[in-house]
Amino acid sequence: QVQLLESGPGRVQPSQTLSLTCTVSGASVSSGNYYWTWIRQPAGKGLEFIGSIFTSGSTHYNPSLKSRVTILLDTSKNQFSLQLNSVTAADTAVYFCARFVDYYDLDEYYFDFWGQGTLVTVSS
Amino acid sequence: IVLTQSPGTLSLSPGERATLSCRASQSLDSSYLAWYQQKAGQAPRLLIYGASMRATGIPDRFSGSGSGTDFTLTISRLESEDFAVYYCQQSGRAPPYSFGQGTKLEIK
Numbered sequence: 001q002v003q004l005l006e007s008g009p010g011r012v013q014p015s016q017t018l019s020l021t022c023t024v025s026g027a028s029v030s031s032g033n034y035y036w037t038w039i040r041q042p043a044g045k046g047l048e049f050i051g052s053i054f055t056s057g058s059t060h061y062n063p064s065l066k067s068r069v070t071i072l073l074d075t076s077k078n079q080f081s082l083q084l085n086s087v088t089a090a091d092t093a094v095y096f097c098a099r100f101v102d103y104y105d106l107d108e109y110y111f112d113f114w115g116q117g118t119l120v121t122v123s124s
Numbered sequence: 125i126v127l128t129q130s131p132g133t134l135s136l137s138p139g140e141r142a143t144l145s146c147r148a149s150q151s152l153d154s155s156y157l158a159w160y161q162q163k164a165g166q167a168p169r170l171l172i173y174g175a176s177m178r179a180t181g182i183p184d185r186f187s188g189s190g191s192g193t194d195f196t197l198t199i200s201r202l203e204s205e206d207f208a209v210y211y212c213q214q215s216g217r218a219p220p221y222s223f224g225q226g227t228k229l230e231i232k
Contacts, residue, residue, distance in 0.1 A: 046223060049222060052220075052221075107174065108174060109173065109174075
């Protein structure tokens with residue numbers, strides 16, 4: 001069974017950098033047709049795609065966040081991470097990490113495993 | 125591609141049929157359309173992928189249909205555990221991905 005677990009500070013000061021890590025067990029972040037993805041959800045609102053990193057290391061970001069986001073793989077620890085620069089109160093949200101299946105040969109595309117989510121509050 | 129879900133809130137009673145809509149701003153290969161259920165304080169759970177394929181362990185009262193720009197999630201007979209928020213999501217051949225704004229299914 002694949003499991004994902006988010007970790008990182010629960011509070012970040014405005015203008016600073018939000019840093020989160022997703023630790024994966026039951027699968028390798030460096031193999032298979034998967035996009036390891038960060039998604040966020042402000043309180044009472046919908047889901048927003050932040051960005052993804054493929055098992056090869058190639059990245060794709062939400063155009064509205066692209067200038068502030070970096071997603072990296074750490075294959076030695078079987079983790080991937082999120083850095084979001086210059087945060088404001090609008091970045092306060094529950095942050096989820098998730099695995100996106102990209103089975104091109106089977107024509108199957110979906111998020112199959114999610115972390116429990118971690119609340120990050122931007123406040124001084 | 126922008127996904128628009130309707131209605132925003134749907135009030136029904138257990139045993140009734142629920143029909144949730146997801147409209148795409150441009151035509152979408154149905155392979156790339158999925159539906160998720162989210163309960164309060166939990167991560168979303170995959171229900172349907174490829175517009176109509178039920179995920180493993182999902183009861184057959186859940187069904188998906190549609191093509192092009194119009195997609196539908198139907199719950200044939202609502203049970204108490206089905207009251208939650210539902211999201212459609214599109215992927216395309218590569219990220220970025222997008223979600224609809226959600227439909228809240230509440231008990232009438």
